[in-house]
Amino acid sequence: MDSAIWDIGYLIASILFILGLKKLGHPRTAPTGNLYGAMGMLLAVVVTIAQMDFGLTNNFILIGAGLAIGGVIGYVMAVRVQMTGMPEMVALFNGFGGAASALVAASEVFRRIKLSELSEEDPLFIPLPEDLDLYVAWIAIGLSALVGWMTLTGSLLAMMKLKGGVEIFGTWYRTPTWGPEWLNYVKGLFLIGIVGLIYMSIKEPGNQDYVIGIIALSCILGIMFVLPIGGADMPVVVSLLNSLSGIAAAFTGFIIGNNVLIIAGSMVGAAGLILTNIMCKAMNRQLIDVLFKSFGGSDKEQVTRTKVGSDPEEVAMICDGISKCVIIPGYGMAVSQCQHQVREFADILEANGCEVKYGIHPVAGRMPGHMNVLLAEASVPYEKLIEMDDINSEMAECDVALVVGANDTVNPAARSGEGPLAGMPIINADKARVVVMVKRSLSVGYAGVDNDLFYEDKTMMLFGDGKKMMTELVSSMKEI
Amino acid sequence: MEDIEGASILIVLITVFILAIFLGFELITKVPPTLHTPLMSGANAISGITIVGALIFSNTDFNDGDPGFAAWLAFFALILATINVVGGFAVTNRMLNMIAGKRGRK
Numbered sequence: 126m127d128s129a130i131w132d133i134g135y136l137i138a139s140i141l142f143i144l145g146l147k148k149l150g151h152p153r154t155a156p157t158g159n160l161y162g163a164m165g166m167l168l169a170v171v172v173t174i175a176q177m178d179f180g181l182t183n184n185f186i187l188i189g190a191g192l193a194i195g196g197v198i199g200y201v202m203a204v205r206v207q208m209t210g211m212p213e214m215v216a217l218f219n220g221f222g223g224a225a226s227a228l229v230a231a232s233e234v235f236r237r238i239k240l241s242e243l244s245e246e247d248p249l250f251i252p253l254p255e256d257l258d259l260y261v262a263w264i265a266i267g268l269s270a271l272v273g274w275m276t277l278t279g280s281l282l283a284m285m286k287l288k289g290g291v292e293i294f295g296t297w298y299r300t301p302t303w304g305p306e307w308l309n310y311v312k313g314l315f316l317i318g319i320v321g322l323i324y325m326s327i328k329e330p331g332n333q334d335y336v337i338g339i340i341a342l343s344c345i346l347g348i349m350f351v352l353p354i355g356g357a358d359m360p361v362v363v364s365l366l367n368s369l370s371g372i373a374a375a376f377t378g379f380i381i382g383n384n385v386l387i388i389a390g391s392m393v394g395a396a397g398l399i400l401t402n403i404m405c406k407a408m409n410r411q412l413i414d415v416l417f418k419s420f421g422g423s424d425k426e427q428v429t430r431t432k433v434g435s436d437p438e439e440v441a442m443i444c445d446g447i448s449k450c451v452i453i454p455g456y457g458m459a460v461s462q463c464q465h466q467v468r469e470f471a472d473i474l475e476a477n478g479c480e481v482k483y484g485i486h487p488v489a490g491r492m493p494g495h496m497n498v499l500l501a502e503a504s505v506p507y508e509k510l511i512e513m514d515d516i517n518s519e520m521a522e523c524d525v526a527l528v529v530g531a532n533d534t535v536n537p538a539a540r541s542g543e544g545p546l547a548g549m550p551i552i553n554a555d556k557a558r559v560v561v562m563v564k565r566s567l568s569v570g571y572a573g574v575d576n577d578l579f580y581e582d583k584t585m586m587l588f589g590d591g592k593k594m595m596t597e598l599v600s601s602m603k604e605i
Numbered sequence: 606m607e608d609i610e611g612a613s614i615l616i617v618l619i620t621v622f623i624l625a626i627f628l629g630f631e632l633i634t635k636v637p638p639t640l641h642t643p644l645m646s647g648a649n650a651i652s653g654i655t656i657v658g659a660l661i662f663s664n665t666d667f668n669d670g671d672p673g674f675a676a677w678l679a680f681f682a683l684i685l686a687t688i689n690v691v692g693g694f695a696v697t698n699r700m701l702n703m704i705a706g707k708r709g710r711k
Contacts, residue, residue, distance in 0.1 A: 142651050143628065149647045149697075150636045156701045159643070162651050163694040173660045184664050191663060191680055195687025202688070203695035214696055215646045222653050222689040228682035229658040235675035236662070261615055364645050371652040375625075379618060381658050387618060388625045389654040395629025397648055403636060487638040494642040494704075501703040512638065 134172035135385040141165030142389045146396055152507075169385055207462075211498065213284045216363045219370050220280030226373035227273025227340070230266045233380050234336045237262075241331055260327060261379065267323030269376035270336070271343045276370045278347030283363050286351070303352055309417050315346045350416075358415045360488070361404050365416075368397025407487035410549070430575075432567060435585040437594065440561050441601035443585070447524035450474055451516060453484045453552050454496045457530010457564060461591030464503040466599055467529055471505070473602045483509055484516035484526075484552045486534035517553050526557035530591050532570030537577055546574050560584040563594045643700045650693025656686035 142165045148158025174188070199218075206214045285291045289299065319342050326335040354362050371393030378386025405412050444450070452471060458464055471481040483505065489496045497510055511519075520526070528535055535554040539546040554560050555578050566588065567579055578584055587594045636644055662679035 142654075143632070146629075146648060146651065147632050149644045150633055150640060152637060152640060152704070155640060155643060155647075155704075156698070159647050159650075159694060159697045159701055162647055163698075166651070166654065166656070166690055166694070169654060169657055170660065173657045177660075177664045187680065188660065188663055188683070191659075191683035192687050195684040196691045198684075199688035199690065199692030200695055203692040203699065206696065211642065211646075211696070211700065214692070215642070215649060218646075218689050218693050218696070219649050219652075221685040222649060222655065222693075225653070225659055225682045225686035225689060226655040228678050228685065229655060229662055232662050232675045232678035232682065235673065235678065236665075239673055239675060360641075364641075367645055367649045367652070370649065374652050374655040374658075375622060377655050377658045379622075381661055382614065382618065383657060383661075384618070384621055386654050386657055387622050389651050391622050391625040392629040392632065393648045393652040395626045396633045397629075397645070399630055399633040400636065400641065400644060400648070403633075404641060407638060485638065494639045497639040498642065498700055498703055507639075507704070510639070 128176070131172050131176045132384075134168060135383070138165040138169040138172070139385050139388045141168065142392065146392060165389075212360065212363065212495065213287045216280045216284040216287060216366070219363065219367050220277045220284070223273045223276025223280065223366070223370040223373050225273075226370065226377045227270050227277065227343075229377050230269035230273065230380060231336065231340065233262075234266055234333065238331055238333055259330060263327045263330065264323060265376045265379035266336075267319070267326060267339055269373050269380060270339050271319050271323075271346075272369050272373040272376065274340055274343035275347035275350065276366050276373060278344045279351045279366050279369075280347075280363070282348055282351040283359060283366065286354075287359055287363075301352070302354070308349060308353060312346060312349050315342050315349070318342055319346070353417075354415065358410070361401055361410075361412070361415050364397060364401040364404055365412075368394050368401060371395075371397055404488075407550075430567070430580055432579050432584075432586055434588040435561075437587065437597040437601045440585055440587060440598060441605055443559055443561075444474065444479075444525055444602065445605050446477070447474070447479050449480045449482075449519075449523050450525045450527060451482050451484050451520065451523045451554075451557065453486070453526060453528045453531050453535060453554055454489060454500070455486075455529065455531025455534060456490050456495075457591050459490050459495060459499055460530065461593075463529065463592040463595045464499045464505075466592060466595035468500070468503040468505050469599045470527075470595060470602065473599065479524075481509065482511050482516065482519070484513065484520075484554075485510050486513050486531070486552050487550075489531060489534050513550060513552055517556075520553045520556040523557040525559045525561060526554040528554055528560065528562040528564075529595070530563060532564070532576055533574070535576075535578060536570070536574060538574050554578065555581065558583065561587060563587045563589070563591055563598075565590065639704055643697050643704070646693060646700065647697040650690055650697060653686050653690035653693055656683065656690055659683040659686045 141161045145158045145161030145165060148154035148161060202214065319339055322335050322339045322342070329335065351362055371390045375387050375390030375394060378384070378390055402412060405415060452467060454467065458467065474481050483500060485496050500510060533546060535552050536546055537555050539549045539551045541547070560578060560583055562579065562584060564586065569575055579586060659679055659682040663683050
């Protein structure tokens with residue numbers, strides 16, 4: 126069959142990707158968008174397999190096996206993962222995508238080297254490409270390797286950082302955050318080194334040592350890139366790495382000369398960059414600062430002040446007969462998985478005629494939209510989740526602000542204009558008449574800044590695990 | 606002649622590349638925070654398009670009759686890309702189902 130027909134299939138797949146990505150950005154159309162994307166991918170895979178010449182070998186079985194293995198692993202991982210583990214999962218998948226692009230590039234290198242070493246009489250012999258083709262091929266291979274391997278190691282480290290540590294032979298190691306300023310120069314040197322190696326690989330195309338050098342340097346660069354970045358900025362990095370894995374796919378497209386890879390890859394790359402920027406804005410941070418200035422965490426202030434904790438009965442009494450309550454969830458809710466208890470608490474209040482809303486900070490949790498997903502799992506209606514700017518105008522009329530496992534996102538220090546939190550928009554929980562905070566201790570949050578809100582007279586601290594405290598609070602509410 | 610043809614194909618590819626980048630910039634404008642994670646995850650699944658490259662190389666390399674190192678690299682790439690694609694779309698779908706308030710699977 127004419128190859129033009131296959132190209133039309135790829136074109137339709139590209140259109141589906143564009144529409145899918147567009148629709149993913151709007152709440153109502155997002156599920157359709159995801160479906161379009163999946164259909165586009167299926168079409169691209171079917172078209173690719175359909176035009177394959179399987180020859181005499183039993184490749185068909187092999188390729189089928191590859192698809193089946195990957196498909197089953199991917200599906201099981203996606204279905205099994207807890208909602209709290211979602212960010213790690215996205216980071217991991219992203220790393221796999223980057224690695225796949227990088228491996229395709231590496232495969233092309235070794236194929237070329239192998240084929241060029243055959244004797245000239247061999248029917249399979251192809252000379253190494255020359256001139257323009259040579260430059261394009263090796264630049265694309267080099268860049269695809271650079272971005273792909275970087276994405277892999279960077280994503281794996283990001284995943285471990287999101288988890289907070291890694292378990293090796295039963296011992297728990299905390300993932301470090303470390304990055305003196307000189308590390309930025311080292312990164313620059315590595316990048317120059319890689320560009321140099323790509324140049325060398327063009328000069329001497331048959332030499333695989335340069336390729337191995339590119340792979341090694343790129344892997345280390347990925348780690349150095351993510352190492353200095355602190356927990357609160359992790360989502361931004363994952364988003365940026367996602368953008369990079371798109372670019373890696375686009376470079377792979379140049380290697381095989383396929384439009385659909387170039388379109389989908391570069392589109393994801395650009396869209397990912399925009400999304401990264403949107404996330405930075407939500408935190409009032411500059412992308413450059415996120416990437417190159419080590420953030421908080423390292424020199425945490427010692428907590429010297431103390432605060433007497435309250436017990437659930439007291440809180441339940443305060444909450445009896447109030448008319449407006451705003452619940453502000455944070456990462457603590459995700460860790461203790463207490464979203465169901467939180468909703469139960471809200472239900473009791475509502476049964477007593479109280480208005481309950483949820484104030485969602487754009488970076489609450491470890492991933493934008495993290496809280497929304499959790500609360501949606503507990504069947505909290507979408508309309509009750511109010512974004513930061515809108516809820517802040519209502520905080521003054523709020524009787525009780527219930528802060529569940531959040532810290533930096535309600536820290537009034539952010540308004541003062543000093544310290545690492547300076548300028549970050551917060552939810553003004555301190556404007557409410559009474560603030561109830563469910564938290565394990567008075568310890569500092571990710572930014573490493575003490576929170577004055579803990580020590581205010583109107584603040585009641587419920588010290589303990591989120592799930593346990595919320596369960597007790599709910600049962601105390603029922604007793605009243 | 607052949608060189609000119611090669612160059613013009615390259616120009617077409619680069620044109621597509623640049624235009625798609627601009628398209629990507631325009632595509633995403635205002636996204637509510639709720640959708641940041643699903644959008645990231647959905648875009649990530651789309652970037653698994655590299656599966657096409659892995660498929661093509663898995664086939665051609667093994668067709669050489671003597672599957673070398675390159676062939677197994679491509680095969681491994683195929684598995685990873687498939688995990689990325691299938692897992693990515695499935696995870697996105699799960700998240701969106703929960704956000705849309707449909708009956709969330711546990």
